[in-house]
Amino acid sequence: MNIYDQEEAVDRNQIEKIKAKEGGNEKILIFHEDTSMFPFLVEQLEQRGWQVFTVSRVEKVVAAFLEIKPECLIIDVQKESGFDLLMTLNKKMKQIFIPIIAMGTDHERNKRMLAFELGADDFFVKSSDIDKLMVRVKRHIERKKVFDGVLMVDELTGVYNRKYLPEIYKQQSEYVRTKQSFCMAFIDLDEFKSFNAQYGYKAGNRVLQFFALFAKNRINRSDFIFRFGGEEFVILFPKTNVKEGEEFIRRLLQEFMTKPFNDGGHSYFSSFSVCIIQVNDEALLLDDCLKKAQKALAEAKENGQTKFICSIGGMASAPRMFRVSIIDDDPLIRTMLTNLIKKMDLSGDVHIDVQSFTDGVAFFHSDWHYADYDLVILDRIMPKMDGLEVLQRLRKEKNRDQLSVVMLSSRSSERDLEKAFELGADDYVMKPFKIKELEAKIIRFMKRLEQQC
CATH class of the missing domain: 3.40.50.2300 (Response regulator)
Structure with a gap:
């Protein structure tokens, strides 16, 4: 199926169709202004099993990037808008490694040099053999997987680590400027230290892996889950209000409490406590959100496990x-x-x-x-x-x-x-x-x- 939209960034319906058909294949986002070549490029990429999304307006690329989370970007730099986009991405996403392939004509040496200076990782000449581009795309995606595994992923649980959280939080704050709030759920597994003390840290590690995989398989692709430290996790829900976030987390908790963790011939049931914060103020700093969430959970858990605390903007009480x-x-x-x-x-x-x-x-x-x-x-x-x-x-x-x-x-x-x-x-x-x-x-x-x- 050819996902090709000349006017708008990819919408949710498009994404859901791709998810249903292709599953977990790597995603490629293309910014283009050359309508004669890019349908053929999309077709070639899709034939090799990649999910392809195209955008033709610069102002839509960042939103599409945050929504899709692609493994590779291909940017047409034949016109000045392509360089404007490279400059924008270079400013907004310095902490994220995303391979960028610039595309132009073979006689534009100055443009090739400028593309590299603005952050492109590769340059492909449009008149070249398309198979060469396919090899380069594959190589860049493989490099990204290695890079992500080393720098952004928690080695134990396989979800993002806390070093990656500030950058994603900053990106989501971009939505707040357009009146689109997002939610952050701060999760603390209940009685984890007691479990560790009774059964050992290796069994505790397997509990962390069990929860991380459980949650990761249930959040949307546009959501982000991080291991914050110890038995604490953070989930970011883009374009989500506190009511929607609470409904999802309650369903997640309800299912998690009924799922046995099997280890050494024994079955255990667990639960978690959570503080859900709706961020609707771009001035609200990540550290302030985290401190409020940790303090609220610590105070609530003194009175028992499995607590829900919800707030708006990190301050006001939600219904x-x-x-x-x-x-x-x-x-x-x-x-x-x-x-x-x-x-x-x-x-x-x-x-x-x-x-x-x-x-x-x-x-x-x-x-x-x-x-x-x-x-x-x-x-x-x-x-x-x-x-x-x-x-x-x-x-x-x-x-x-x-x-x-x-x-x-x-x-x-x-x-x-x-x-x-x-x-x-x-x-x-x-x-x-x-x-x-x-x-x-x-x-x-x-x-x-x-x-x-």
């Missing part, structure tokens, strides 16, 4: 989702509680999401169980799994600072109350209960959540 689980075998109570909670008058920066379940078995078998939730309203007597059994299992997975539990029961025995509180219930409501009483308790738990965040 917080308050998640409530209702576990009760009485359909009338489930419906009544769901309607009550959904109609509650919340502050403007808090949204509410409610899920109900017929019993504890249905709850633990649901995807919702693996997500973040803040409050569980739990019936004491249920079929299949008793309410106290559900509470006991919940407290093994989440501590008091991560989750609040309100027990519902028609029993008034003091022993029932004592047992519920021993197992970690935060409050207890007797049936039949007063709506205002339950509503007041839920609001209290929400205020406690806001104080933690």
Whole structure:
């Protein structure tokens, strides 16, 4: 399939079509103004298995480069615009090694010298044998792979290293100038140091490799993942707001928590905590973002694992989702509680999401169980799994600072109350209960959540 666009940089539809058909083949970006030759060049490159994208306007090249992340650039320097582009790339991408092949006519020696001075790695004469160009492209792509492996890739995990992060962050800030924010997710694997201490650093290294491969295979090609250090990772999401970033990370966490890490005949499950920052101010420095994210995560993780912190511009709080689980075998109570909670008058920066379940078995078998939730309203007597059994299992997975539990029961025995509180219930409501009483308790738990965040 010939991807050839004379007027605009490659759009997302084009990219998705290429992804679906070609998979992981190397990508070549061509800037051209010679419409007579370049269709033939594109065809020759594609026949050899490369993905080819073409741009005919200088102002679109940088955006296309950031979107596509090609392994090689071919630039037509027959006109002055080609040299303007070389100059622009030389200024904006000094820290990135990307082989650039300039193309011109054979009698323009001065232009060849100028192309090299402005950063071109090679020069190809248009009238030359096209097979020679194919050999050069292949050689440059192979060199880039070696270079990237040495300088930009973390040796242990295979994702980008932290030395490459400042340059990519700077590039993404270019989008902010055109009112296109981007997101940064700072990820910290939970209880990693304890795992290392118990099973050894080699097993810990394999956990890092497991997570890096897992995340790398799920982010988009336009996204960037870095190992920041130790068990910390950073993901940059271009042209993404904090809500979109949070939705993706929540799905990533939900799946990761259900994927066993198998090592030495044993299976382990892990999780991570994350701070997501939306950058909508080009003046916001990377170091400031990282410091805010690390501080926020450190403070949150003192109160338990698997924390989400979201912010706009690294400062303002993003809308917080308050998640409530209702576990009760009485359909009338489930419906009544769901309607009550959904109609509650919340502050403007808090949204509410409610899920109900017929019993504890249905709850633990649901995807919702693996997500973040803040409050569980739990019936004491249920079929299949008793309410106290559900509470006991919940407290093994989440501590008091991560989750609040309100027990519902028609029993008034003091022993029932004592047992519920021993197992970690935060409050207890007797049936039949007063709506205002339950509503007041839920609001209290929400205020406690806001104080933690």
